[in-house]
Amino acid sequence: MILASDRRQARTIFRYARALLTRPPSLRRMVERETAWEIELNNDVVIEIHTASYSAVRGYTVVALLLDEVAFFPTDTEAADPDEEVINAARPAMATVPNAMMLVASSPYARRGALWNAYRENYGKSSPVLVWRAATRAMNPTVSQCLIDAQYERDPQSAAAEYGAEFRTDVAAFIAREVVEAAVTPGRYELPPLGGVVTYAAFVDPSGGSSDSMTLAIGHPDTDVKRRILDLVREWRPPFNPDNVVGEIADILRRYRVERVTSDYYATEWVAERFRAHGIDYRRAEKPKSAIYLELLGPLNSGLVELLDNPRLIGQLCALERRTARSGKDSIDHPPNGHDDLANAAAGALTGASEPSHWEAWGRW
Secondary structure, eight states: OEEESHHHHHHHHHHHHHHHHHHSSSTTTTTEEOOSSSSEETTTHHHHHHHHSSTTTTTTOEEEEESSSGGGSSTTTTSOHHHHHHHHHHHHTTSSSOOOOOEOOOOSSOOOOOHHHHHHHHHHSSSOOHHHHEEEEEHHOOOOOOHHHHHHHHHHHHHHHHTOOOOSSEEEEEHHHHHHHHOOTTOOOOOOOTTOOOEEEEEEEESSSSSSSSSEEEEEEEETTTEEEEEEEEESSSSSHHHHHHHHHHHHHHHHOOOOOEEEEOOHHHHHHHHHHHHHHEESSSHHHHHHHHHHHHHHHTTOOBOOOOOHHHHHHHOEEHHHHHHHSSEEEETTTTHHEEEEEEEHHTTTTTGGGGGHHTTOO
């Protein structure tokens, strides 16, 4: 069984397996049937590709399991398929086969997750788990040293991970899980529109409807206790019709008396056109999301933010990574193969995005 973040990534290893099986005549004769995702042999063994999911590995008898690029699997426990859960689910499938083997092949990444834990606990120690760590040219001398040197010159931290087998020291968790969980109001999933003089701010993270989610968040300030309160988060997962979703968002905004919405810094012009067609004033954020996340960090750490009880939002906030460039400048973003659509919208709504007039009361303190 070959597991990767998605099937397309696993196909590289699958092609290696196919080539090894078709070259020697003795092995070629063992191939009974072949599809795009599996090779069936005449000894009742099947080589299969699966997406890295803790449910995908259940119900099988597994002789050998290969996890490809496990350092880039989600690590947060609130993610859909965190790396440790995938591994734990695979172990029972191997329990009935003597000497069944779990193989993990990956470039290193951040100092967290299953790969980092295995390295920290077993590398260079007497252990039933063998950790093999080697630089690229030790494994494959055909890779040009000039190419590697150029990569080190361009980005030493990235090159040390990709070619030197070094775990990165410039990638760290942005917000501690304890901080996020302390901000969540258990059992509060959404707040209805309030009367009076409450002024709401809305933020959308748009999408074309084919790959990423489209998200909306609405928040307001509680000036009496100097807190920022998240009232609503919504997510539309692909595939969807973006025009229909914009119409739904416009209806929600009118319920909260919101006439203006701020959008992600990188949004395209079609977003503005569709919102204006529904009578909603649209503004693009003046700050990139890294700046918005950094602006939210202080109030979160100070206990001045109230979040909704939304597991996907919590998971995305906890998974955010802080990366430090050679210039010393920090960037905040989701991990590789991750998403932050809900987190981006929530952070934009809670910080007032690019429209400070929504948050004049906050400016006073």
